[in-house]
Amino acid sequence: MQEIEVAGVDYSAASKDPNATWLSLGTLSKDSKGIPTLGFEHIDNTGSIKIAASLLKNKPISVCFDFPFSTPKIFQAYLVQNSSPEASQTAAQQAIQAPAKEKTQSQRYMHQISFEYLSDIASLFRTESKRLGRKEPLRLTDSLVSPKAASPLHLINPGMLKMTWQGSALLQEMQDNGYLIAPFDTGSSHCPNQKVVYETYPSAILKALELPYQKYKGKDSQARDLRAEIVEGLSKLHTVKRLNWLGLKLVIKPSLRTVALDDDNALDSLIAAIGAALTSLCPERVSPHILLTSPEHRHLFEEAIAEGWIYVPYPLIDKL
Template sequence: MHAAITYVGIDLAADPKRTGIAQLRDEGTKVVVEDVQVGADDDAIVSAVMSARKAGVDVPFGWPRAFVELVEAHRTAALPPPPSTGPQWRREILYRATDLEVRRRVGKNPLSVASDKIAHPAIRWAGIAARLREQGIPVPPDGCGVACEVYPGAALAAWQLAGHRYKGTEGAASRAVLVKQLSTQLPWLDWAAHHDACVDDDNALDAVIAAVVARDVDHGLATPPPPELAELAAEEGWIWLPEGS
């Protein structure tokens, strides 16, 4: 008999009220959306990750190495003058290796954790990760521990379901179409009583997608860092993308 396995997805916002959590129960022949909620404080997130075989978290797990080095060099007045401070130099400073890989592979542009508002939930995750480590739960940036970094929008692109403007109140109709398409693409996924919650709130839907990707990572169906980027991923984080349809 197949022992049920729990996978967790977290759509992490800086504001707990907008943070989504989904739990999947993998029964072998089917995977059931066991619970979806929007509104999760740090305690709820720590508890959810600790209960999971694998947790997918929609948030950057680290900062670009070049950005960290620049800040430290600037702090100590040791920064050498660059030949130019133009867009190419800034791009090399502000984006992680994994951000550029996602753009190359699926055409999605992750937000820069060094220069965009995504830094606020990333800082929240840094504090949560510290709590998890204190509890003996490994959460290295490259995702080889219990938690891995995911990007629902890029996962949809990998599944050839990109193009939906499904965020916010105005995206409800698109979310209804997207849930229907996901049901067709993932016939083993039983939405149970949570279909409507995912149509009503994009944070709930992203949490379910994050949990599905976490399951893919656990099953070896997502792309790990290539050897030449493994060292950078261990510092900066790595966005795990499903391998495709």
């Protein structure tokens, strides 16, 4: 296995500088016994303003961000239908209105629409959905992952819409500097040295690794105890026979363990970096291609590629 650099980012759209955007950097290699090993060298509260510069300086091959890259297809259609004549002429609207096979760019152009306009459309969409008795829409990937993920339209956490909107500018900057944005970009994504950005979901990774995945956020003693249990469990992954499909050994030096214990955002960035390693170690478990192995879900593959995908181990794989 080729040694590669990976990164995990727990992203925040808060206006504070630096906000709680944390970056974890690690190196994936094999130890003397041939065991895949992820060694962490860096965990830092970088802040969203400096995150792109930091990533482009370190040049990790695989990067996982913990924020939704995209919105459900039903909202994308609603956005087009309710666009003003002026807005419909923007690059964003042109991309959104493109045929399905050409929509690989559309989600990343969302930042070219003002956030106020996007928020207004989202509010109208929620009102109309409520009037029609429709449930909150999810992307296909949100429904398949466990625990289920929330849409950027989620009312309880409206900050997610801003993360998706603001994050689209970050994704475009990464793409402009040689990174592919999964799953929207194709082409040379299978080349060994091709740099790729993925969406991930730390809670789903923890659940797949049979570790606590709820109530570990916060400053109370219970949350800290759960973070301690998580960090200890991550350090022993390679000894858990039930997880032999993974076979990953983590090396986290004491000073970085302390950082992860003290701040749940720091821990989420570390887990996101593990997600980045999983895209190399077991792509068949985390990519949309798992849908192609199931007659029941095969027809959903193109939808997943166009709509977006969370790269984590899926419970679906264990049922095939």
